[in-house]
Amino acid sequence: MLPIIRFDKVSVTAQNKTILYDISFAVYAGEKAVLSGKSAAGKSSVLRTLLGMHTPTSGTVYFQNQSLSPQSVQSIRSCTAYIGQEPILGADNVREALLLPFQFKSHRNHHPTEAQLISVLQRLQLPADILNRDTQHISGGEKQRIALARGLLLGKTLYLLDEVTSALDSQSKQAVFEVFSDPQLTVLAVAHDLDWLEYSTTVFEMNAGQLNQVK
Numbered sequence: 001m002l003p004i005i006r007f008d009k010v011s012v013t014a015q016n017k018t019i020l021y022d023i024s025f026a027v028y029a030g031e032k033a034v035l036s037g038k039s040a041a042g043k044s045s046v047l048r049t050l051l052g053m054h055t056p057t058s059g060t061v062y063f064q065n066q067s068l069s070p071q072s073v074q075s076i077r078s079c080t081a082y083i084g085q086e087p088i089l090g091a092d093n094v095r096e097a098l099l100l101p102f103q104f105k106s107h108r109n110h111h112p113t114e115a116q117l118i119s120v121l122q123r124l125q126l127p128a129d130i131l132n133r134d135t136q137h138i139s140g141g142e143k144q145r146i147a148l149a150r151g152l153l154l155g156k157t158l159y160l161l162d163e164v165t166s167a168l169d170s171q172s173k174q175a176v177f178e179v180f181s182d183p184q185l186t187v188l189a190v191a192h193d194l195d196w197l198e199y200s201t202t203v204f205e206m207n208a209g210q211l212n213q214v215k
C-alpha cells in the first residue's frame with residue numbers, strides 16, 4: 001500500500017531560520033497519526049508544508065505518490081480539511097457557515113438537507129439550535145467542531161488538525177474520536193493530549209524541527 005502523505009528528507013527554512021530538519025515520515029490511508037512535542041518544535045510547520053504554505057529547501061513532500069507542486073497542492077487541498085486553533089468560519093451565522101462551500105459550482109450538487117446538517121452536528125455533540133447562532137458568539141471548541149462538520153459535509157477524507165480538541169470536554173472529544181474511527185478518514189493531528197496519544201495509530205514526536213516515530 002502506498003502512503004497518502006510522505007515526507008522524504010524535508011528541510012524548511014523561513015526567514016533564515018531552519019524550522020524543519022531533514023524529516024522523513026509516511027501516513028497511510030485510514031491512519032490516525034499524531035504530531036506531538038514541545039511548543040515551537042515544528043508541528044504546525046509540518047501541516048503548513050503539506051498545504052504548500054512553506055516550500056522545502058531540500059527533500060520532497062509526496063501526496064498520493066505525487067511530489068508537491070502547484071497542481072498537487074490543489075489536489076491535496078481539495079480533499080483536505082485543515083482545522084486550526086481558531087478556524088475562520090467566514091459567515092455571520094452557523095447555518096450560513098456550513099452551507100457556504102455549497103454555493104460554489106464544484107459542490108452545488110451536494111447541497112446538504114436540513115436533516116443532514118442536524119445529523120452531523122449531533123455526531124459532534126452540538127445542538128441543532130446552534131444553526132441559528134451568530135458565529136461571533138460561539139466558543140472556540142464549538143467553532144472547531146463546526147469547521148469539522150463542514151469538512152464531513154463536504155466529504156473530505158484527509159483531516160489536518162491543529163489542537164482541535166484542546167478546548168473540548170471529554171464527552172465531546174470522544175464524539176470527535178468516534179467520527180474519525182471511520183476507516184475512510186485519514187487524520188494527521190497536532191495534539192498534546194494523552195487521550196489523542198492513546199487513540200492514535202501512529203505518533204510522531206517532534207523536537208527542535210526534527211521528527212521521530214515513537215508509536
Ligand SMILES: Nc1ncnc2c1ncn2[C@@H]1O[C@H](COP(=O)(O)OP(=O)(O)OP(=O)(O)O)[C@@H](O)[C@H]1O
Nearest residue numbers: 014015017019037038039040041042043044045046
Ligand atoms: N514563517 C515563519 N517564519 C519564521 N519562523 C517561523 C515561521 N513559521 C514558524 N516559524 C518558527 O518555527 C518554529 C516552529 O513553529 P511551529 O508553529 O511549527 O511550532 P509548533 O510545534 O506547532 O508550536 P506550538 O505547539 O507552540 O504551536 C517556531 O520557532 C516558529 O517561530
